[in-house]
Amino acid sequence: MRTNQPQTIYLNEYQVPAYLVDHVDLRFELFEDGARVHSTMTVRKNPESSQADAPLELNGDSLKLESVTLDGSQLAGDAYEEQGDKLVVHTVPAQFELNVVTWIEPQNNTRLEGLYKSSGMFCTQCEAEGFRCITYYPDRPDVMAVFRTRVEADKADYPILLSNGNPIEQGELEGGRHFVTWEDPFPKPAYLFALVAGDLVEKKDTFTTCSGRSIDLRMYVEPRNSAKCDFAMDALKRSMRWDEEVYGREYDLDIFMIVAVDDFNMGAMENKGLNIFNSSCVLASQETATDASFQRIEAIVAHEYFHNWSGNRVTCRDWFQLSLKEGFTVFRDAQFSADMGSPTVKRIEDATLLRTAQFAEDAGPMAHPVRPASYMEISNFYTLTIYEKGAEVVRMIHNLLGDELFRKGSDLYFERHDGQAVTTDDFVRAMEDASGRDLSQFRLWYEQAGTPVVTVSDEYDKQSGVYRLNIRQSIPDTPGQSGKKPQHIPFALGLLDQTGQPLPLNLTADEQNGPEERVLELTDAEHSFEFYGLSDRPVPSLLRNFSAPVRVQYPWTREQLLFLMSHDPDGFNRWDAGQRLAVDVIQSLMEASGDAEIDSRLVEAYRSLLNDTSLDQALVAKMLLLPSEAYLVELADQADVPAIHEARERVLTHLATSLREELVACYRRSLAQGDYQLTPDAIAHRSLRNTALAWLLHIKDVEGLAFALDQYQTADNMTDRLGALRALVNSDFVDEREKTLADFYDQFRDDPQVVEMWFSVQAASHQAGQLPQIKALLQHSAFDWKNPNKVRSVIGAFAGQNLAGFHKADGSGYQFLADQVCRLDDSNPQIAARLISPLTRWKKYAPQYGQQMKAALEHVRNKNELSRDVYEVVLKSLA
Numbered sequence: 001m002r003t004n005q006p007q008t009i010y011l012n013e014y015q016v017p018a019y020l021v022d023h024v025d026l027r028f029e030l031f032e033d034g035a036r037v038h039s040t041m042t043v044r045k046n047p048e049s050s051q052a053d054a055p056l057e058l059n060g061d062s063l064k065l066e067s068v069t070l071d072g073s074q075l076a077g078d079a080y081e082e083q084g085d086k087l088v089v090h091t092v093p094a095q096f097e098l099n100v101v102t103w104i105e106p107q108n109n110t111r112l113e114g115l116y117k118s119s120g121m122f123c124t125q126c127e128a129e130g131f132r133c134i135t136y137y138p139d140r141p142d143v144m145a146v147f148r149t150r151v152e153a154d155k156a157d158y159p160i161l162l163s164n165g166n167p168i169e170q171g172e173l174e175g176g177r178h179f180v181t182w183e184d185p186f187p188k189p190a191y192l193f194a195l196v197a198g199d200l201v202e203k204k205d206t207f208t209t210c211s212g213r214s215i216d217l218r219m220y221v222e223p224r225n226s227a228k229c230d231f232a233m234d235a236l237k238r239s240m241r242w243d244e245e246v247y248g249r250e251y252d253l254d255i256f257m258i259v260a261v262d263d264f265n266m267g268a269m270e271n272k273g274l275n276i277f278n279s280s281c282v283l284a285s286q287e288t289a290t291d292a293s294f295q296r297i298e299a300i301v302a303h304e305y306f307h308n309w310s311g312n313r314v315t316c317r318d319w320f321q322l323s324l325k326e327g328f329t330v331f332r333d334a335q336f337s338a339d340m341g342s343p344t345v346k347r348i349e350d351a352t353l354l355r356t357a358q359f360a361e362d363a364g365p366m367a368h369p370v371r372p373a374s375y376m377e378i379s380n381f382y383t384l385t386i387y388e389k390g391a392e393v394v395r396m397i398h399n400l401l402g403d404e405l406f407r408k409g410s411d412l413y414f415e416r417h418d419g420q421a422v423t424t425d426d427f428v429r430a431m432e433d434a435s436g437r438d439l440s441q442f443r444l445w446y447e448q449a450g451t452p453v454v455t456v457s458d459e460y461d462k463q464s465g466v467y468r469l470n471i472r473q474s475i476p477d478t479p480g481q482s483g484k485k486p487q488h489i490p491f492a493l494g495l496l497d498q499t500g501q502p503l504p505l506n507l508t509a510d511e512q513n514g515p516e517e518r519v520l521e522l523t524d525a526e527h528s529f530e531f532y533g534l535s536d537r538p539v540p541s542l543l544r545n546f547s548a549p550v551r552v553q554y555p556w557t558r559e560q561l562l563f564l565m566s567h568d569p570d571g572f573n574r575w576d577a578g579q580r581l582a583v584d585v586i587q588s589l590m591e592a593s594g595d596a597e598i599d600s601r602l603v604e605a606y607r608s609l610l611n612d613t614s615l616d617q618a619l620v621a622k623m624l625l626l627p628s629e630a631y632l633v634e635l636a637d638q639a640d641v642p643a644i645h646e647a648r649e650r651v652l653t654h655l656a657t658s659l660r661e662e663l664v665a666c667y668r669r670s671l672a673q674g675d676y677q678l679t680p681d682a683i684a685h686r687s688l689r690n691t692a693l694a695w696l697l698h699i700k701d702v703e704g705l706a707f708a709l710d711q712y713q714t715a716d717n718m719t720d721r722l723g724a725l726r727a728l729v730n731s732d733f734v735d736e737r738e739k740t741l742a743d744f745y746d747q748f749r750d751d752p753q754v755v756e757m758w759f760s761v762q763a764a765s766h767q768a769g770q771l772p773q774i775k776a777l778l779q780h781s782a783f784d785w786k787n788p789n790k791v792r793s794v795i796g797a798f799a800g801q802n803l804a805g806f807h808k809a810d811g812s813g814y815q816f817l818a819d820q821v822c823r824l825d826d827s828n829p830q831i832a833a834r835l836i837s838p839l840t841r842w843k844k845y846a847p848q849y850g851q852q853m854k855a856a857l858e859h860v861r862n863k864n865e866l867s868r869d870v871y872e873v874v875l876k877s878l879a
Ligand code: ARG
Pocket: 127, 128, 129, 266, 268, 269, 270, 303, 304, 326, 379, 382
């Protein structure tokens, strides 16, 4: 229970800042028992503010104030006041210099916000509101200042001293200390400030920009990670080139730095010129990183780099606008990844994440618009809705405008708003102005929460050759929002004839050679579209390439799905048809009696996927994966996890048993693909091989076991080694599983990123990850409560991926999670608030589960001194 209730902050109460800061001069004295921060700000009244004689208010959190000086004179005690999380200076002139000295304790900072220590080094995380944990400051993104930062520390322990911008001075100090001064010429909000001090190795490279400027590229990592930097450095150079070519964006400073830190709440942070990464999102080598990690690293390196324009040069006016930079930047990194690898596979991965997790968020108690209207704790709004749905919204604008006009729009946006802190509305306006299109209805995507449901029905008239599609849209109510207006939905589709050939889409009787694909623009609650000149009933291919983040309902027959699986020219929809078919088969098993038969057509469809080597193997690798339990939960009304788990396992067993020979052949074929490479094709073969392995072990196949043990021993890369381990862990070859797990740990115990995989492979497995085993993992010497990656890899993987282990009829999984959240809330509220999320969806589950989930939430609510982060989530979930 919280005693003082946190305030809700509303978008419609936004006011421009009363004071602006033009320049900040920071001096950090770093010591083992704390740090002294000297800040000198050049402040002036904001001419645009109506608050004429407002006192100066600065944000602060966990600071020890040592002195306040205004224009050179120390302020008397009654001239200012520390009010909880604010420093208020009562009367100030129109323009002045304010000096504030604070003392902070980075070594005791377990929240990992502001300045903290991670394996011996000093580092920062200031987004969204971490800078106020460093010094008193107007900590809001619409206050942009030029920063100069002098860092002082012991030279032997902290030879590397970094901050934003360019180094301008360095030197020796007394007592074995030294300093470096950095200056960042680009005005920026405090959330983009960064500082690093440590004993790090430096990796050097250079990049020549399109205008011929040479940029120094630097990576700083702990010495033991020295061999894990090449991939990220390369990805950085690819990103820099890509942003020039695709968006015309050139890098602006003379140096760009990346630092890896082990303890980090999120993936990475785009601080100006000094990106700080979670080690697991940047360090990689063939022996220690899986294909999935390589792809993730490439995407995150690109994402943070792209923020230099979409986020830093043009930033957010306030935190309600977070998706302005995150949605746009995720869209940009997705385009980049698509260009670097397989576009279809990338689209499938993004749509899977969206449909599984973002749709669930949109249907749950924390549902919020892409531009939220209120929040209590902004950290809780770094969500899939802001990031992924926000990216989908930008993608739809891209699809509506087309490549060229979209580029014109982004050019206009960057030119018009360079150096400014702006809103999502400014972004949309730039797109409108550049294209001449009216996006006023489209703006509802930013304002209305909830996933639109698009219901399609069709009629065919043989006589006239007219095929009619009736399309309705509706948007479900979400907390605080009901009676929503129809949105502007780009709906891509095609029609196929009975042989699988695409048909021309003629929208009038006169049209003859219409295009084979159209993007229908849905703007009303109901539309009907007629297609002319069709001599047979066509098969519709709907929402191609997932052209909008919506749920499509259409009464597909299994014949149609099988047909689309093998004929749709749209790769995404081929995959989607396979998913829908598998979902249908699994769901009908759940409804039928225990030994109901499994549709043999599913087996045959998978058989052709496995046999037809002429197919795009990257797509086949994706198509072979059954829909996840989490997705099946999302599709259910009152999810019964054990029933879902059992039905899905039965289908898997049936497929693996029926296709055993094909799986063995597929496994052997994929092994013969030659040396290790990181190409889409080679990645596809590793994925196929590991799926085949998993399926064979699922049915306890002894030949499969031999494959797995051999692959584990001889693998020259982590994808194969971990693939074999995972297959063993998920099997009931208990002895081999335990032996291999022990061997793996012995081999990689000194590599935190690999140990994290080792934890999560077990925690996510319904075989090796039952509650007693999870509790044992928490006792393991490599587990560390202070390290978010470790917490996520055990507790997060258990509650988020091991649904059968977590959702037990006795509620033990829920109570366990509630206890861990309470424990973490005291040290790291951001992590605690994220970890609790599986419980928040309690209404989604069958009552015997849901009620116990709710009880676990209530248990958390009753804890003493709940953080604002967890309080907000629990309050909204129980509302
Ligand atoms: N802006 C960072 C990114 O690239 C994420 C920062 C998250 N910070 C937080 N407090 N949740 O997406």
